[in-house]
Amino acid sequence: MTICASSSSDSTGSETSRAWIVHGVVVLAGAAAAAAAAALYLRRSRNLRRRVVGIIPARFASSRFEGKPLVRILGKPMIQRTWERAKLASTLDHVVVATDNEKIAECCRGFGADVIMTSESCRNGTERCNEALQKLGKTYDIVVNIQGDEPLIEPEIIDGIVRALQGAPDAVFSTAVTALKPEDAFDPNRVKCVINNSGYAIYFSRGLIPFNKSGKVNPKFPYLLHLGIQSYDTKFLKIYPQLPPTPLQLEEDLEQLKVLENGYKMKVIKVDHDAHGVDTPEDVEKIEALMRERNIQ
Ligand SMILES: *[C@@H]1O[C@H](CO)[C@@H](O)[C@H](O)[C@H]1NC(C)=O
Numbered sequence: 550m551t552i553c554a555s556s557s558s559d560s561t562g563s564e565t566s567r568a569w570i571v572h573g574v575v576v577l578a579g580a581a582a583a584a585a586a587a588a589l590y591l592r593r594s595r596n597l598r599r600r601v602v603g604i605i606p607a608r609f610a611s612s613r614f615e616g617k618p619l620v621r622i623l624g625k626p627m628i629q630r631t632w633e634r635a636k637l638a639s640t641l642d643h644v645v646v647a648t649d650n651e652k653i654a655e656c657c658r659g660f661g662a663d664v665i666m667t668s669e670s671c672r673n674g675t676e677r678c679n680e681a682l683q684k685l686g687k688t689y690d691i692v693v694n695i696q697g698d699e700p701l702i703e704p705e706i707i708d709g710i711v712r713a714l715q716g717a718p719d720a721v722f723s724t725a726v727t728a729l730k731p732e733d734a735f736d737p738n739r740v741k742c743v744i745n746n747s748g749y750a751i752y753f754s755r756g757l758i759p760f761n762k763s764g765k766v767n768p769k770f771p772y773l774l775h776l777g778i779q780s781y782d783t784k785f786l787k788i789y790p791q792l793p794p795t796p797l798q799l800e801e802d803l804e805q806l807k808v809l810e811n812g813y814k815m816k817v818i819k820v821d822h823d824a825h826g827v828d829t830p831e832d833v834e835k836i837e838a839l840m841r842e843r844n845i846q
Pocket residue numbers: 745746747748749750814815
């Protein structure tokens with residue numbers, strides 16, 4: 550897995566603002582003051598949003614796949630695989646599983662995970678993360694919502710979106726995209742994304758965006774597929790579930806549009822990742838075959 554240099558957070562948000570500040574001071578006060586100011590700024594920005602928690606929301610009931618988090622993938626529960634990957638991320642101070650189910654909780658405690666019990670009334674993963682955050686009783690600046698059904702998530706992607714949010718103080722949300730496969734272009738379950746020159750999200754759609762005038766996929770265009778991992782500023786997470794639904798969100802049935810429609814900024818990183826989400830029992834066989842092929846234990 551590599552994070553594409555062109556849009557990785559470190560090279561955009563913090564770097565540009567640092568350069569600007571250094572420049573401003575040079576003009577006013579000379580090099581020594583500039584260096585001091587830059588050092589101070591760097592220290593501050595490093596401290597900015599430095600306390601980070603990774604939350605893996607996991608529920609038992611699911612319309613398509615009952616008990617999904619506990620399904621065994623090459624002998625290990627899926628939730629354990631996700632947790633083990635998350636534990637390898639160097640930006641996370643703490644990783645917890647948030648669940649409403651005693652079986653899942655027991656399984657997770659069994660392999661050493663911290664578990665927060667959340668109520669059954671949570672309507673989605675974001676609400677579950679928010680409730681878990683309140684119950685954690687410790688202050689965090691960033692919450693990473695790690696989907697329990699992506700057992701092959703690379704720790705580098707988790708670190709990438711955390712650093713993106715740390716490096717873009719004007720954004721409240723960060724997420725990742727990867728290259729869209731041409732065969733997924735017209736699949737409404739594959740969400741597409743377009744970003745601007747500084748790597749902020751412009752729009753997400755279930756339709757193909759941008760849409761070539763010919764009505765066909767342009768084999769030369771670098772379309773982006775949205776990956777279901779996201780991180781939020783904790784202050785924003787408290788209000789996110791309460792923001793009323795917005796027209797584009799309702800039309801596309803995409804939660805994240807609510808963020809953009811309300812004028813909040815979202816930083817997006819490009820990563821090289823083959824999405825292998827597990828949504829149905831058939832996906833388990835597919836992912837096991839792939840793991841055998843790649844020699845992943
Ligand atoms: C990209 O979008 C962000 C968020 O809306 C905005 O602040 C920034 O100015 C935009 N950058 C460019 C180059 O358009």
